[in-house]
Amino acid sequence: MxxxxxxxLLMGPGLGWLALFMVVPCALxxxxxxxxxxxxxxxDYNFTLENFTRAAEPVYATIFLGSARIxxxxxxxxLLVGYPAAFAISRQPARRQMALLVLVMLPFWSNYxxxxxxxxxxxxxxxxxxxxxxxxxxxxEPLALLYNEFAVVTGLVYNYLPFVVLAIYxxxxxxxxxxxxxxxxxxxxxxxTFARITLPLTAPGIxxxxxxxxxxxxxxxxxxxxxxxxxMQMIGNLIYDQFLTARxxxxxxxxxxxxxxxxxxxxxGQAVIAGRVHGQREPAxx
Amino acid sequence: MPERSRLLDMHLGAVLAxxxxxxxxxxxxxxxxxxxxTAWTGFSVKWYGxxxxxxRILGAAWNTLIVAFFSTAIATVLGTxxxxxxxxxxxxxxxxxxxxxxxxxxxxVLAIALLSFxxxxxxxxxxxxxxxxxxxxxxxxxAAVVRARLRNFDxxxxxxxxxxxxxxxxTFRRITLPLIAPAVxxxxxxxxxxxxxxFIIAYFxxxxxxxxxxxxxxxxxxxxxxxxxxxxxxxxxxMGVSFTLVLVAQRANRRLFDV
Numbered sequence: 001m002x003x004x005x006x007x008x009l010l011m012g013p014g015l016g017w018l019a020l021f022m023v024v025p026c027a028l029x030x031x032x033x034x035x036x037x038x039x040x041x042x043x044d045y046n047f048t049l050e051n052f053t054r055a056a057e058p059v060y061a062t063i064f065l066g067s068a069r070i071x072x073x074x075x076x077x078x079l080l081v082g083y084p085a086a087f088a089i090s091r092q093p094a095r096r097q098m099a100l101l102v103l104v105m106l107p108f109w110s111n112y113x114x115x116x117x118x119x120x121x122x123x124x125x126x127x128x129x130x131x132x133x134x135x136x137x138x139x140x141e142p143l144a145l146l147y148n149e150f151a152v153v154t155g156l157v158y159n160y161l162p163f164v165v166l167a168i169y170x171x172x173x174x175x176x177x178x179x180x181x182x183x184x185x186x187x188x189x190x191x192x193t194f195a196r197i198t199l200p201l202t203a204p205g206i207x208x209x210x211x212x213x214x215x216x217x218x219x220x221x222x223x224x225x226x227x228x229x230x231x232m233q234m235i236g237n238l239i240y241d242q243f244l245t246a247r248x249x250x251x252x253x254x255x256x257x258x259x260x261x262x263x264x265x266x267x268x269g270q271a272v273i274a275g276r277v278h279g280q281r282e283p284a285x286x
Numbered sequence: 287m288p289e290r291s292r293l294l295d296m297h298l299g300a301v302l303a304x305x306x307x308x309x310x311x312x313x314x315x316x317x318x319x320x321x322x323x324t325a326w327t328g329f330s331v332k333w334y335g336x337x338x339x340x341x342r343i344l345g346a347a348w349n350t351l352i353v354a355f356f357s358t359a360i361a362t363v364l365g366t367x368x369x370x371x372x373x374x375x376x377x378x379x380x381x382x383x384x385x386x387x388x389x390x391x392x393x394x395v396l397a398i399a400l401l402s403f404x405x406x407x408x409x410x411x412x413x414x415x416x417x418x419x420x421x422x423x424x425x426x427x428x429a430a431v432v433r434a435r436l437r438n439f440d441x442x443x444x445x446x447x448x449x450x451x452x453x454x455x456x457t458f459r460r461i462t463l464p465l466i467a468p469a470v471x472x473x474x475x476x477x478x479x480x481x482x483x484x485f486i487i488a489y490f491x492x493x494x495x496x497x498x499x500x501x502x503x504x505x506x507x508x509x510x511x512x513x514x515x516x517x518x519x520x521x522x523x524x525m526g527v528s529f530t531l532v533l534v535a536q537r538a539n540r541r542l543f544d545v
Contacts, residue, residue: 004375006454007371007374007375008371008375009371010367010368010370010371010374011367011368011371011372011375011381012371013363013364013367013368014364014365014367014368014371014425014429015368015381015384017364017421017422017425018384018385018387018388018422018425018426019384021418021421021422022384022387022388022391022399022422024403025396025399025400025402025403026391026395026396026399028399028402028403028406029395029398029399029402032402081301081304082301084297084298085297085298085301087294088291088294088295088297088298091291091294098540102533102536103302104302104305105532106529106532106533107305107306107309109476109479109480109528109532110479110483110524110525110528110529111482111483111502111505111521111524111525111528112485113483113485113502113505113506113509114312114505114521114525115308115309117312117505117509117517117521118308118309118311118312118521119308120509121311121312121315121518122308128311158304158305158308161301161304161305162305165301211390212390215390215392216390216392218392219393219394219395220392221394221486222485222486226509226510236392236394239394239395239398243398243490244490249398249402252398253398253402256394256395256398256399259392259395260391260395263390263391263392267390
């Protein structure tokens with residue numbers, strides 16, 4: 001009994017803080033999603049489902065689908081680039097692995113705005129990439145690299161790639177080397193071993209990395225705002241507008257609700273994949 | 287295990303170049319005399335001088351330090367206690383989900399949720415509301431770092447201490463805390479870095495007054511006006527501070543990047 005009281009004393013303040021300043025505010029947003037917008041921007045407490053039917057209208061459905069498409073592209077590219085990089089790190093001598101991992105993760109912990117701004121410097125019409133390409137005569141006119149989908153996807157991949165490498169690297173670390181050795185001893189080639197043993201067993205890492213990139217991309221605000229230059233609207237920007245420009249909080253709340261629902265579904269899927277691969281050996285964790 | 291392949295190593299090199307070239311370009315340009323991104327016109331630190339004379343930027347930097355300090359202090363205490371409780375009690379999925387949520391929830395959603403919450407309570411917005419909000423994700427990060435360390439923790443040390451007659455506070459102070467200190471320090475440094483860099487949640491919970499503008503809010507306003515040499519100089523300083531803090535955190539706690 002004493003132990004239980006002590007454990008709750010330890011967890012109480014932290015969990016209380018998260019409950020009060022995260023769970024309750026999110027619950028409030030969910031509740032607001034079912035009310036009407038007030039005449040002067042507030043909330044009229046009359047129950048309605050109109051915010052959700054409105055979110056399904058073609059204008060908004062297009063933004064959802066467009067955001068999902070961009071997030072999917074960023075996820076796919078980050079995985080295709082990140083997997084071999086993580087694999088390369090895991091093949092290095094043990095002492096160098098940690099140093100390389102720190103090197104990959106370091107930018108991830110630095111200012112997101114500045115990392116995004118760096119791409120504005122590189123991609124703009126007078127930017128370094130255009131200058132270099134015109135300089136060597138590869139192009140006559142500067143390319144429109146900034147303020148489009150290409151720039152947004154590049155920015156998202158750039159910002160989230162380190163986490164993908166980390167997630168896949170840690171899955172590779174958990175892989176029992178005797179399994180791949182056995183596969184090779186039994187005559188399977190390097191590619192067959194990779195496709196039949198390594199890839200399926202590192203699926204939890206791939207799933208963790210993919211969910212992370214997808215969720216943070218689809219709800220992103222800064223990247224489409226700065227690298228998309230306002231021409232690209234994603235859900236994050238739409239939510240932002242409802243709160244700071246259109247002052248339609250209930251509709252913004254409904255959009256957030258949908259975003260969270262997508263996130264939960266993906267996290268659930270990820271937990272299932274992790275549970276399937278790890279089986280009974282360890283509990284599924286996100 | 288397959289041999290290391292040249293091709294894989296080259297790919298890794300390309301990835302590292304992809305990660306660092308944009309940052310390096312900013313840093314180099316911040317010392318460019320003419321301030322133009324196109325041509326190198328000589329070394330100069332005048333853009334750093336311009337920053338030092340900009341009262342708005344200095345004010346915003348000061349606000350950021352206040353927010354980061356207090357939100358880190360709150361999060362370090364609550365997050366460490368939370369980690370200790372969770373690792374001993376092993377509570378269910380609801381607690382795990384609550385602790386994981388701040389790391390994955392889109393920041394725009396947390397931002398509007400907190401704004402709605404503070405508005406509903408008629409809570410006056412300012413630096414204090416940013417501190418409260420930043421503590422949310424900082425608690426989660428500190429707890430995660432400390433938990434990673436506690437996974438290899440020998441709880442019998444605590445039992446021995448208690449059996450020998452030490453009270454719970456003495457045991458914590460003399461046994462538990464010294465053993466988990468590297469993770470606590472690392473968690474605090476990461477929390478501080480996250481708070482210094484966080485933009486959207488601060489933007490939504492800062493209120494209207496200029497007195498609660500933080501550095502990322504100031505950077506955002508400047509970036510929206512376009513590429514300028516002052517931003518390059520400021521970016522270099524902010525990046526330098528982040529890199530230093532994270533590297534110190536990593537040295538303090540080698541298991542920092544274990545997932």
